[in-house]
Amino acid sequence: MNNNERVTTPLAPRRGEGGEAPNLIIIGAGPGGYRAAELAAKRGLRVTIFESGEVGGTCLNVGCIPTKTYVHSATFEEARQRMPQVVEQLRSGVEGILSHPNITLVKERAAFGETPLLVESVEKGIPIIIATGSETKWLPIEGIDSNPCVVDSTGLLSLDTLPKKLCIIGAGVIGMEFASVFHRFGSEVTVIEYLKECLPAIDSDIAKRLRKQMEKEGITFHMQCGVKEIADGHVVFENKKGQRESVDADVILMATGRKPRTAGLNLEALGIELYRNGSIPVDDSYQVVNSKSSKSKLYAIGDVNGRQMLAHAAEAQAKVVVEYIMDGSDSHLSPLASHLSPLASHLSVIPAAIFTTPEAACVGPSEDHLKAEGMSYECRKAFWRANGKALAMGETEGLLKLFSEPDGGRILGCHAYGAHSADIIQEVSVLMCMGATVEQLRQMVHIHPTLSEILLTAAES
Numbered sequence: 001m002n003n004n005e006r007v008t009t010p011l012a013p014r015r016g017e018g019g020e021a022p023n024l025i026i027i028g029a030g031p032g033g034y035r036a037a038e039l040a041a042k043r044g045l046r047v048t049i050f051e052s053g054e055v056g057g058t059c060l061n062v063g064c065i066p067t068k069t070y071v072h073s074a075t076f077e078e079a080r081q082r083m084p085q086v087v088e089q090l091r092s093g094v095e096g097i098l099s100h101p102n103i104t105l106v107k108e109r110a111a112f113g114e115t116p117l118l119v120e121s122v123e124k125g126i127p128i129i130i131a132t133g134s135e136t137k138w139l140p141i142e143g144i145d146s147n148p149c150v151v152d153s154t155g156l157l158s159l160d161t162l163p164k165k166l167c168i169i170g171a172g173v174i175g176m177e178f179a180s181v182f183h184r185f186g187s188e189v190t191v192i193e194y195l196k197e198c199l200p201a202i203d204s205d206i207a208k209r210l211r212k213q214m215e216k217e218g219i220t221f222h223m224q225c226g227v228k229e230i231a232d233g234h235v236v237f238e239n240k241k242g243q244r245e246s247v248d249a250d251v252i253l254m255a256t257g258r259k260p261r262t263a264g265l266n267l268e269a270l271g272i273e274l275y276r277n278g279s280i281p282v283d284d285s286y287q288v289v290n291s292k293s294s295k296s297k298l299y300a301i302g303d304v305n306g307r308q309m310l311a312h313a314a315e316a317q318a319k320v321v322v323e324y325i326m327d328g329s330d331s332h333l334s335p336l337a338s339h340l341s342p343l344a345s346h347l348s349v350i351p352a353a354i355f356t357t358p359e360a361a362c363v364g365p366s367e368d369h370l371k372a373e374g375m376s377y378e379c380r381k382a383f384w385r386a387n388g389k390a391l392a393m394g395e396t397e398g399l400l401k402l403f404s405e406p407d408g409g410r411i412l413g414c415h416a417y418g419a420h421s422a423d424i425i426q427e428v429s430v431l432m433c434m435g436a437t438v439e440q441l442r443q444m445v446h447i448h449p450t451l452s453e454i455l456l457t458a459a460e461s
């Protein structure tokens with residue numbers, strides 16, 4: 001049997017092989033949904049997973065993978081040529097995962113109170129994982145509607161020709177990554193941002209240095225500016241002095257954030273009230289709160305719960321939830337739940353990276369956050385320009401800030417920008433999961449010459 005044969009069509013039966021009813025339903029086959037399906041199926045559950053689009057979700061089809069293919073292509077033309085191949089290869093890998101005999105993939109939209117299998121499952125108390133992801137948040141800017149020049153990240157990735165002038169509204173992760181890559185491809189890039197600094201989740205010192213570096217390379221930033229109108233070929237904005245200015249652009253990217261995708265799920269049928277930002281409220285075990293009219297245990301993982309909109313966060317939450325479901329009791333609601341899974345207790349340590357040039361990455365709180373919370377901490381710094389490998393690579397731009405409890409105590413977090421900073425931050429994440437101190441880090445031998453010595457230098461400073 002090949003993969004395609006296992007994909008049911010809307011007319012095909014909804015039950016697993018042999019007509020057995022599923023004992024787990026999943027809505028959405030992105031990194032959260034397909035990982036949950038894989039793990040549950042391997043542990044013997046019969047899983048039915050609904051997917052209204054392509055398996056792999058945002059991450060594989062229009063998110064992490066296509067953007068990183070762009071980041072790692074020399075030209076726009078090379079990126080356009082490579083992207084479909086990379087996506088196709090990975091998508092067939094996910095189809096392979098979902099071809100497990102315990103998994104039935106139903107390629108259609110699922111909605112509570114409408115989709116027969118969902119209605120039946122809720123009635124029977126079968127657990128359901130909602131993993132429907134997120135979508136672009138469009139701001140109500142004058143002139144935006146039906147303007148073909150305005151695109152979101154998915155639209156930008158499907159352009160056949162390189163924009164001459166690209167204007168990006170929003171200097172968050174998506175805006176900054178596209179600014180970096182399209183500038184490298186040869187577009188004239190302007191970024192307009194409402195806030196004082198880019199990348200609000202990153203330490204403001206690091207974010208500012210990264211922005212200044214990108215400015216030095218030729219990207220124009222208008223900070224503390226609000227876009228007022230989009231008209232023929234230009235974007236009108238108000239600067240911090242209240243004066244109107246405009247930027248010419250043949251393509252305008254809306255990169256003002258993403259919102260959880262719940263429209264069409266008909267959550268109202270179960271009496272679920274969303275948070276104001278549109279996310280599904282969950283408790284610490286990712287079980288949906290306020291779902292009293294459901295006999296099923298409902299879980300919401302990944303972008304749709306609005307916690308951390310990152311592919312690896314969605315996958316980690318999937319692992320934890322499957323473990324809870326396999327445990328089969330309410331014991332996970334107790335504070336002792338961490339005995340179930342070391343992963344559950346590690347979910348507060350979620351590293352993140354921004355694949356600009358140079359890249360930026362972080363784990364744990366920023367210095368801004370530590371100050372705002374009034375916490376006692378130490379900050380140790382190290383620079384790329386003082387590292388032998390960075391000099392040899394000609395990658396001397398970068399700063400790492402390591403935060404710990406006072407007196408070389410437990411590591412609290414680390415924020416950095418510079419070549420391969422994501423790899424260094426991954427090391428810090430491991431140390432944080434192990435509860436390591438700066439003192440212990442100092443005792444750990446690092447290969448010479450490597451960029452990871454930057455972390456050691458910070459610890460020793």
Ligand code: FAD
Nearest residue numbers: 028030031032052057058059063110133302303309310311
């Ligand atoms: P998704 O991947 O969005 O999957 C949800 C799936 O549910 C979709 O396939 C959708 O079709 C399906 N669905 C929705 N509603 C229904 C329904 N009613 N019935 C059936 N199916 C339904 N994250 C990173 O960690 N690293 C990165 O480098 C990175 N880069 C990104 C770049 C861009 C441009 C974007 C947009 C995102 C990026 N992300 C990145 C974020 C990452 O893509 C998401 O965090 C991740 O995909 C979330 O996984 P998920 O399983 O929650 O949802």
